[in-house]
Amino acid sequence: MSSLPGNGTLRAALRWLVQLRTADVARARALFIHLPRFADLTPFQYAEGLMWLRRQGLVTEFGRLVPGEHLEAMQGLASEADPQVAEAVSALSGKVSVSHRQQIGAAGEEGLVALLRGATRAQVCHVAAVTDSYGYDIQARLPEGETAHIEVKATTNPHSLIVHLTRHEFETMRRDPYWVMAAVLVGPGAVVSAVATVSRRWLASSVPQDRDSSGRWESVRLCVPREALSVGIAQLGLRADGAWGLKLVTPEVAGVAGSNGSPFVSSSQLG
Structure with a gap:
């Protein structure tokens, strides 16, 4: 896995992981653009976040989430960044890891x-x-x-x-x-x-x-x-x-x- 991106990109990546559990890329992108609660990040950061996830093998080229060990690796990287990001990634990876193990x-x-x-x-x-x-x-x-x-x-x-x-x-x-x-x-x-x-x-x-x-x-x-x-x-x-x-x-x-x-x-x- 490559070096850790900036906190903005990492927050964007986390939001992609959350949304892609139930939506496709187009719908998730529309949510990020139009909903006020996502306006703290720029469209460029969201684009960078998705590109980073794809480079890490966390999201397929078709926009599907890849569960399992990759999220645990992301959790380890996030722990070196913003504590809020690390906490959110930990919660998400825990849920997905349990489902994956089952x-x-x-x-x-x-x-x-x-x-x-x-x-x-x-x-x-x-x-x-x-x-x-x-x-x-x-x-x-x-x-x-x-x-x-x-x-x-x-x-x-x-x-x-x-x-x-x-x-x-x-x-x-x-x-x-x-x-x-x-x-x-x-x-x-x-x-x-x-x-x-x-x-x-x-x-x-x-x-x-x-x-x-x-x-x-x-x-x-x-x-x-x-x-x-x-x-x-x-x-x-x-x-x-x-x-x-x-x-x-x-x-x-x-x-x-x-x-x-x-x-x-x-x-x-x-x-």
């Missing part, structure tokens, strides 16, 4: 359900589609009886893995021997492109400790290191070609041959 989370869950049904012999139930009370998202059971209660953490970032763990999910892990956290990489088109299991031991050692009975943590953000990941979901025989970010394959125990005669098949072949 969309990616749903895509990860649905994609993993489809993958498990197509690539393993497990009976699969998407319990989170009915209720969030279980403390996990997917229940899968092989004919031999091997069971996994899978909490899905989806991301679009193939380079680093950050997960948000609730206290309810953590307590479920502590009492449920079948509980598994599966990290799911969601690629273009909401296609699942990798799956890895996060170590239960690492999770247990990484959450905060309650200091006394007057307070307790309810949610925690964790940056998962590579050494805490193992490819696929071992309980179900779901394997991958390698480490985080590589293609998914079906388990050897499923006996499914890929197009090249290998007992493995990539996620693209499952689609």
Whole structure:
């Protein structure tokens, strides 16, 4: 991301981000020109603000807002400028980031359900589609009886893995021997492109400790290191070609041959 523009341009950019959530560029520009509450900035500043957003990849050439990590980067830049601008950007990026995470989370869950049904012999139930009370998202059971209660953490970032763990999910892990956290990489088109299991031991050692009975943590953000990941979901025989970010394959125990005669098949072949 390039250097931070002046506060006027940055305020204009923020207003574009707000308006483009519900309006197109032409309508937003008309609002900026004709409504008195927007008259503190010039048409040139609004034009500069939109150009800057496009250069940063925050707005497409068609005038559509691009949610996700770019807004978090803008929040970091804005924090170096006018405090009012930083506060407004923080509020906006928080709202958009939550919505973005929900969309990616749903895509990860649905994609993993489809993958498990197509690539393993497990009976699969998407319990989170009915209720969030279980403390996990997917229940899968092989004919031999091997069971996994899978909490899905989806991301679009193939380079680093950050997960948000609730206290309810953590307590479920502590009492449920079948509980598994599966990290799911969601690629273009909401296609699942990798799956890895996060170590239960690492999770247990990484959450905060309650200091006394007057307070307790309810949610925690964790940056998962590579050494805490193992490819696929071992309980179900779901394997991958390698480490985080590589293609998914079906388990050897499923006996499914890929197009090249290998007992493995990539996620693209499952689609």
